[in-house]
Amino acid sequence: xxxxxxxxxxxxxxxxxxxxxxxxxxxxxxxxxxxxxxxxxxxxxxxxxxxxxxxxxxxxxxxxxxxxxxxxxxxxxxxxxxxxxxxxxxxxxxxxxxxxxxxxxxxxxxxxxxxxxxxxxxxxxxxxxxxxxxxxxxxxxxxxxxxxxxxxxxxxxxxxxxxxxxxxxxxxxxxxxxxxxxxxxxxxxxxxxxxxxxxxxxxxxxxxxxxxxxxxxxxxxxxxxxxxxxxxxxxxxxxxxxxxxxxxxxxxxxxxxxxxxxxxxxxxxxxxxxxxxxxxxxxxxxxxxxxxxxxxxxxxxxxxxxxxxxxxxxxxxxxxxxxxxxxxx
Amino acid sequence: xxxxxxxxxxxxxxxxxxxxxxxxxxxxxxxxxxxxxxxxxxxxxxxxxxxxxxxxxxxxxxxxxxxxxxxxxxxxxxxxxxxxxxxxxxxxxxxxxxxxxxxxxxxxxxxxxxxxxxxxxxxxxxxxxxxxxxxxxxxxxxxxxxxxxxxxxxxxxxxxxxxxxxxxxxxxxxxxxxxxxxxxxxxxxxxxxxxxxxxxxxxxxxxxxxxxxxxxxxxxxxxxxxxxxxxxxxxxxxxxxxxxxxxxxxxxxxxxxxxxxxxxxxxxxxxxxxxxxxxxxxxxxxxxxxxxxxxxxxxxxxxxxxxxxxxxxxxxxxxxxxxxxxxxxxxxxxxxxxxxxxxxxxxxxxxxxxxxxxxxxxxxxxxxxxxxxxxxxxxxxxxxxxxxxxxxxxxxxxxxxxxxxxxxxxxxxxxxxxxxxxxxxxxxxxxxxxxxxxxxxxxxxxxxxxxxxxxxxxxxxxxxxxxxxxxxxxxxxxxxxxxxxxxxxxxxxxxxxxxxxxxxxxxxxxxxxxxxxxxxxxxxxxxxxxxxxxxxxxxxxxxxxxxxx
Numbered sequence: 001x002x003x004x005x006x007x008x009x010x011x012x013x014x015x016x017x018x019x020x021x022x023x024x025x026x027x028x029x030x031x032x033x034x035x036x037x038x039x040x041x042x043x044x045x046x047x048x049x050x051x052x053x054x055x056x057x058x059x060x061x062x063x064x065x066x067x068x069x070x071x072x073x074x075x076x077x078x079x080x081x082x083x084x085x086x087x088x089x090x091x092x093x094x095x096x097x098x099x100x101x102x103x104x105x106x107x108x109x110x111x112x113x114x115x116x117x118x119x120x121x122x123x124x125x126x127x128x129x130x131x132x133x134x135x136x137x138x139x140x141x142x143x144x145x146x147x148x149x150x151x152x153x154x155x156x157x158x159x160x161x162x163x164x165x166x167x168x169x170x171x172x173x174x175x176x177x178x179x180x181x182x183x184x185x186x187x188x189x190x191x192x193x194x195x196x197x198x199x200x201x202x203x204x205x206x207x208x209x210x211x212x213x214x215x216x217x218x219x220x221x222x223x224x225x226x227x228x229x230x231x232x233x234x235x236x237x238x239x240x241x242x243x244x245x246x247x248x249x250x251x252x253x254x255x256x257x258x259x260x261x262x263x264x265x266x267x268x269x270x271x272x273x274x275x276x277x278x279x280x281x282x283x284x285x286x287x288x289x290x291x292x293x294x295x296x297x298x299x300x301x302x303x304x305x306x307x308x309x310x311x312x313x314x315x316x317x318x319x320x321x322x323x324x325x326x327x328x329x
Numbered sequence: 330x331x332x333x334x335x336x337x338x339x340x341x342x343x344x345x346x347x348x349x350x351x352x353x354x355x356x357x358x359x360x361x362x363x364x365x366x367x368x369x370x371x372x373x374x375x376x377x378x379x380x381x382x383x384x385x386x387x388x389x390x391x392x393x394x395x396x397x398x399x400x401x402x403x404x405x406x407x408x409x410x411x412x413x414x415x416x417x418x419x420x421x422x423x424x425x426x427x428x429x430x431x432x433x434x435x436x437x438x439x440x441x442x443x444x445x446x447x448x449x450x451x452x453x454x455x456x457x458x459x460x461x462x463x464x465x466x467x468x469x470x471x472x473x474x475x476x477x478x479x480x481x482x483x484x485x486x487x488x489x490x491x492x493x494x495x496x497x498x499x500x501x502x503x504x505x506x507x508x509x510x511x512x513x514x515x516x517x518x519x520x521x522x523x524x525x526x527x528x529x530x531x532x533x534x535x536x537x538x539x540x541x542x543x544x545x546x547x548x549x550x551x552x553x554x555x556x557x558x559x560x561x562x563x564x565x566x567x568x569x570x571x572x573x574x575x576x577x578x579x580x581x582x583x584x585x586x587x588x589x590x591x592x593x594x595x596x597x598x599x600x601x602x603x604x605x606x607x608x609x610x611x612x613x614x615x616x617x618x619x620x621x622x623x624x625x626x627x628x629x630x631x632x633x634x635x636x637x638x639x640x641x642x643x644x645x646x647x648x649x650x651x652x653x654x655x656x657x658x659x660x661x662x663x664x665x666x667x668x669x670x671x672x673x674x675x676x677x678x679x680x681x682x683x684x685x686x687x688x689x690x691x692x693x694x695x696x697x698x699x700x701x702x703x704x705x706x707x708x709x710x711x712x713x714x715x716x717x718x719x720x721x722x723x724x725x726x727x728x729x730x731x732x733x734x735x736x737x738x739x740x741x742x743x744x745x746x747x748x749x750x751x752x753x754x755x756x757x758x759x760x761x762x763x764x765x766x767x768x769x770x771x772x773x774x775x776x777x778x779x780x781x782x783x784x785x786x787x788x789x790x791x792x793x794x795x796x797x798x799x800x801x802x803x804x805x806x807x808x809x810x811x812x813x814x815x816x817x818x819x820x821x822x823x824x825x826x827x828x829x830x831x832x833x834x835x836x837x838x839x840x841x842x843x844x845x846x847x848x849x850x851x852x853x854x855x856x857x858x859x860x861x862x863x864x865x866x867x868x869x870x871x872x873x874x875x876x877x878x
């Protein structure tokens with residue numbers, strides 16, 4: 001026993017080290033026609049278990065079946081995906097490293113962080129858009145608020161939870177309150193769950209969270225939806241007006257796309273896009289979207305770039321117009 | 330509820346419960362690879378399973394890992410997770426005395442008792458305690474974190490000044506990264522890897538794991554011969570007797586702290602340890618191999634692991650990273666956890682709850698015989714074991730975030746850990762203060778935003794008011810004590826008996842209907858029976874100090 005154990009340990013360690021080696025080694029440069037001939041790494045810039053991670057994993061399975069190569073999902077959380085985006089930018093443009101890129105990193109974070117920390121989506125190749133997440137402003141039933149007008153009429157200082165600095169949650173609420181001339185203070189939390197908790201526990205008055213996150217609480221009557229920030233009323237919330245209907249201009253959504261390093265060959269991008277389209281078509285994936293209240297936005301790269309660049313400009317203008325400072329200083 | 334048992338006892342579910350618990354133990358043993366990461370990796374496997382089966386397996390991984398983490402804490406001084414950090418102190422000391430088996434045995438029993446009691450409580454009181462958890466907002470977390478950091482200073486085996494210094498460094502380390510409120514970068518040196526701050530895992534692995542190995546290499550000649558005979562896996566009657574109180578208290582404390590969203594398992598193991606040290610007639614034994622020092626935190630973290638399912642299943646709010654992944658797994662299965670889960674999906678809710686009874690029994694049955702196997706690792710010569718440990722540590726650190734940068738961090742903190750050890754600093758307070766630091770900072774700042782900058786707000790809220798009153802008592806008592814002692818040098822006051830027995834029991838019962846009692850005791854009418862917060866970590870521990878004088 002004395003001797004066997006260390007040997008075992010060593011063997012395990014060697015095996016582990018060996019795995020790492022295999023993943024890294026590559027004989028790229030070979031014709032893109034043969035693509036893919038080995039495993040593809042799908043970077044996720046968020047923690048495992050979050051919505052971006054779930055979407056990535058839900059897509060990876062069917063796409064890898066189509067590509068006949070495994071897709072290894074790798075979480076590299078940090079800076080709203082900035083860490084993963086930087087890693088992607090440095091990766092070889094051969095289609096073996098791709099990423100699920102969140103829209104807020106491209107069109108909201110730049111409004112909150114110094115220019116040198118902002119990520120520019122135009123420095124990447126977009127494979128395909130994925131889907132869109134709408135926000136809803138919720139409140140605790142105890143506040144008695146049912147409409148934005150109730151909040152305005154309350155004539156008191158409002159506290160709202162956000163899911164963090166540079167997120168769509170922060171941008172929607174701050175734009176809404178600026179336009180409604182409500183004296184409101186943002187209290188940043190780390191993500192949707194704690195922001196939701198703060199509303200349920202009555203620590204804050206309202207919070208904008210993603211529809212899927214609030215769905216259960218709304219159905220259970222523990223949270224009251226005030227407005228959604230969707231373009232038109234979501235089918236599952238027919239009685240809740242959109243911000244536009246309520247008279248406010250807050251066109252903010254979270255959205256996601258599959259992205260590859262700049263310079264990835266067109267035929268590789270096309271191959272990837274057709275593989276992910278297989279995933280989009282799967283009933284199981286469609287059900288997943290419905291259940292999470294995600295709106296498909298499976299557009300091609302050019303359309304997506306147009307959307308995201310447009311959003312960045314729109315938000316820049318709105319933020320300037322209302323004199324907002326998203327960095328919260 | 331009985332239907333739930335019928336669900337669990339289906340052979341498939343039993344099998345996956347076993348699979349989950351075994352995987353959990355294994356990943357607990359491998360430092361670095363935590364349950365959150367493992368469950369994420371295994372998510373695709375669960376796609377093809379029935380929802381109940383999938384969650385039973387994932388839950389098994391989670392609480393199995395709580396026990397597995399003990400093994401490396403005790404044997405290699407490598408806490409796999411924040412909730413096992415305090416186990417290192419006495420667990421490893423016991424291992425060095427050749428009592429690794431006893432330590433692991435007690436941990437297994439404590440885990441079993443803590444887990445099982447928590448499930449019983451979960452079964453009966455889940456709906457009530459869920460609402461109680463919601464009353465914990467930023468001000469309450471501020472008070473809790475402050476108390477925790479104060480306790481950190483008291484648990485260290487080194488001197489108090491050194492412990493406080495180490496804790497202060499830990500707090501500083503916690504400020505690295507992007508400011509949550511302004512998104513300004515702090516101490517990141519422009520390095521994107523530091524933008525979200527330092528990660529707990531590489532710090533703990535470096536300070537404890539690598540630091541220890543480096544230190545031992547130098548001191549090798551002095552190193553005690555690895556324990557020859559690790560005969561008794563079953564703790565002796567005396568050990569059991571000594572630990573039973575700790576296990577009971579740890580269960581209650583762990584259960585309540587586990588319900589709180591965020592930080593629950595860490596706070597509970599830390600609080601349970603501090604409580605035992607405070608209560609002990611011989612606190613000086615702690616850190617040198619006190620069996621209660623292993624029993625208490627291990628019981629508490631398993632109880633917390635179980636009770637942290639309450640906010641997920643009844644509120645739809647994941648309390649920690651692992652719960653978040655399980656939340657995701659449920660979503661993929663078409664089940665949305667939330668207030669309606671119990672009514673919409675009773676077989677799932679009760680199936681999962683009841684699987685935990687079975688899982689805990691499996692854990693106990695398996696761990697006792699396996700302990701012997703694990704303990705033999707200690708007999709491997711240091712010259713062989715050390716490099717293997719280093720390798721596992723580095724691989725483990727890498728796999729958490731797939732980050733080469735983290736490997737560098739482990740090495741850097743390994744060197745710091747080595748230097749600290751040489752200079753007589755205990756790395757424990759540093760790691761724990763680091764873990765609590767960001768909770769403290771963000772909660773404090775959130776609270777001030779909520780109070781419009783008025784700090785008196787902390788004292789007007791019932792729960793945070795009581796916690797802060799306690800805090801002040803804990804901070805001032807040692808001072809008062811020393812002054813008294815100076816006057817009456819002889820009295821070392823072990824009035825343990827007086828407060829001791831009364832404290833814990835009421836704590837447990839009072840907690841569910843929390844708000845009522847606490848409101849009338851805003852000024853922390855301190856010690857005695859109040860303690861509505863079985864929840865307050867320090868809750869029971871510190872005030873014991875009062876009696877002595």
